[in-house]
Amino acid sequence: MPGFRATLLAAAFTLAALPAMAQRTLTIGASSAPTGMDPHYHSSNMNNAQLRQVFDLLIDLDSSGRFVPRLAESWRAVDDHTWEFRLREGVRFHDGTPLTAEDVAFSYARVPTVPNSPGPFTPAVRLISRVEVVDPRTVRFHTRDPHPFLEHDIAAVFILSRTIHATATLADFNGGRAMIGTGPYRHVSYQIGERQEVVRNPEYWGPAQPWERVITRVISNSGARSAALLSGDVDVIDSVPSQDVPRLEREPRIAVFGVEANTTSYLFPDAMRDASPFVTDKQGRPLPRNPLADQRVRTALSLGINRQAIVDRLLQGQGKAADQFAAPALEGRAPGLPPLPHDPDRARRLLAEAGYPDGFRLTLHGPNGWFAGDSEVMQAIAQGWTRIGIETRVEILPPANLFSRATNREFSMFMTTFTANYGANMLRQVVMSRNPEAGTGPFNRQRWESPRMDALVAQAMVTMDRTRRDAVTADAHRVAVEELGVIPVHFLRLTWATQRARVRYEPDPRWYTNAMLSHPAN
CATH class of the missing domain: 3.10.105.10 (Dipeptide-binding Protein; Domain 3)
Structure with a gap:
């Protein structure tokens, strides 16, 4: 598949260089693992949160529920049946492939074709009758009927590359070969049900991320998650057990963050x-x-x-x-x-x-x-x-x-x-x-x-x-x-806990746990 070899070489170079770099590593203890790494495979909280580190959307919702630009720098409703999105200039996938409007059209066409999904993204695309590529940086979505929630649907679909991902399967994503996005982090490794590792993308179109390396460890046992935080083995945990919330709130080394979900x-x-x-x-x-x-x-x-x-x-x-x-x-x-x-x-x-x-x-x-x-x-x-x-x-x-x-x-x-x-x-x-x-x-x-x-x-x-x-x-x-x-x-009610001196967490009512919501405490 085009791009895979270059990406693997880049990942190998990154890993080889890590010991020589001043490391700022974030370690997350997550309650559950993604069910698959294909961004169009399963619409679940953990999948969507983790995949946001590597892949990106046209627009997104922030933790306060406001729409914010991502790969699209602007968008507008042309009429009740038509929305136009203007892409950022110069965005590239992790292997150097440029992002174009053709990739947007490809991504929305791909969603219904992903087999064996336990929770497909099809609602986000079925009201769209046609995706029109106006020029390399402009795309229009035409809907069959008036669609008051189109922005929500647009904010649900990750953008892939027609060149890189045309034949990509779930196995290609799970194996890392297709983990090539435009997001703030680049894929390094994934052990199914156990661990994911990413490194900062130096060519990211947006603000530079504070974490050079992010490790997400799956710790399904709630007591073990709290213990890992208290021992300093992880910097952030999600799904804090209810009985542990008062104890962690009293612990001076720990900060607790919560939100109604x-x-x-x-x-x-x-x-x-x-x-x-x-x-x-x-x-x-x-x-x-x-x-x-x-x-x-x-x-x-x-x-x-x-x-x-x-x-x-x-x-x-x-x-x-x-x-x-x-x-x-x-x-x-x-x-x-x-x-x-x-x-x-x-x-x-x-x-x-x-x-x-x-x-x-x-x-x-x-x-x-x-x-x-x-x-x-x-x-x-x-x-x-x-x-x-x-x-x-x-x-x-x-x-x-x-x-x-x-x-x-x-x-x-x-x-x-x-x-x-x-x-x-x-x-x-x-x-x-x-x-x-x-x-x-x-x-x-x-x-x-x-x-x-x-x-x-x-x-x-x-x-x-x-x-x-x-x-x-x-x-x-x-x-x-x-x-x-x-x-x-x-x-x-969702609760995260962090090492107070290291991380301040931005609780998201969508139940997202990832590096972008984990901010350095100082």
């Missing part, structure tokens, strides 16, 4: 099939019908969760009990909804009304080390469900394994999270019917379908008037709470 933890029931693989009667025998398909059962499951106790006791106030699917800061959420109730007695009555007076058995699957306290939260949910008559077993899996199996519909119920920058996008990505051609429902892993939801979100996505759009989106969120195709649990 744009992230919701939720449960996804297998409600669309006649039979489900991990639901049985209490003797372990298959049931004649799938109880999760009954809205009364899903309501009972929601009523069996003591969300406030989970936040107050297990998470020690690090989060907020969910009242709906969209996090509090998101545009378009439904105003004035009461907290999702905890009512075991009503839950039992609904189960009996649905034909399950004695309950049934269920296995809840979920990730280990995905967010602070995830396994404890699942155990608390299982205990609540067992109390209403649904004997629940919890099975914990590594995140990559969980998402792969969930995409294959191997679970009856699983827990995960979703992060979005606006309320309609949460519904478009997770709750709308899965339609790869339309770019809806890429994270709808249980194939939930709701005609009411589909109609409302489709309307919101093309409504330019903000007031009308927010009203339609709020109606959609009310439908989501009523139907419980997904069952929200809590809104995350």
Whole structure:
């Protein structure tokens, strides 16, 4: 593949030169690893955060939620169906290949072609009817319908090179051969699930980065992450365990940084099939019908969760009990909804009304080390469900394994999270019917379908008037709470901790952990 040999030689030269240089190394202890290094493979928090170090976007959102220029120095709406972006002059990929408008067009065309994605980027490109290359530095995006959220979609897609990446596969990226971007750091090495190393890009178009070398170590055990920070083995950790936050805040050598996230933890029931693989009667025998398909059962499951106790006791106030699917800061959420109730007695009555007076058995699957306290939260949910008559077993899996199996519909119920920058996008990505051609429902892993939801979100996505759009989106969120195709649990509060004398962290509500958000303390 063109460019690979030159990049490997450059990386080898960089490594050879490191001992002779005055090193300023940043070491990050991360709770989870990227599921793949192809920037178009899986839209997940860890993937997007880590890949921002090597690759770049046309525009981005900063940690306060404002759009900022990246590879595009300016952009404008020509009309309701057309947006124009002007590229920076002189930007080059790490192997010296110049960035042109052709690379932008190639990147957006590539997104739907990436195979076997557990969470594709297709929603960001499906409303775009055509990418027009006006000249080497100008590109226009034409949309089928008015698209009020086009800037958000543009800010989701990494820009690759038509020359370098035309035939690149996931294996090429994971092996480092295709890790050639325009970002502030150059790829050095990646050990899947363990460690990533990058070095500062001296030819970066933007401000020089303060870190010459960045090592990200995956430390999935929360106690081990805190211990690594306290011992000085790492400079920054993410997903600080809730029980460790007060202790670290009292430690003079440690600084703690937190933010309310744009992230919701939720449960996804297998409600669309006649039979489900991990639901049985209490003797372990298959049931004649799938109880999760009954809205009364899903309501009972929601009523069996003591969300406030989970936040107050297990998470020690690090989060907020969910009242709906969209996090509090998101545009378009439904105003004035009461907290999702905890009512075991009503839950039992609904189960009996649905034909399950004695309950049934269920296995809840979920990730280990995905967010602070995830396994404890699942155990608390299982205990609540067992109390209403649904004997629940919890099975914990590594995140990559969980998402792969969930995409294959191997679970009856699983827990995960979703992060979005606006309320309609949460519904478009997770709750709308899965339609790869339309770019809806890429994270709808249980194939939930709701005609009411589909109609409302489709309307919101093309409504330019903000007031009308927010009203339609709020109606959609009310439908989501009523139907419980997904069952929200809590809104995350994200916490990072650093070596106070070394690093000041800029907490990002999108749950990003990387070098660009890690600033030298002095």
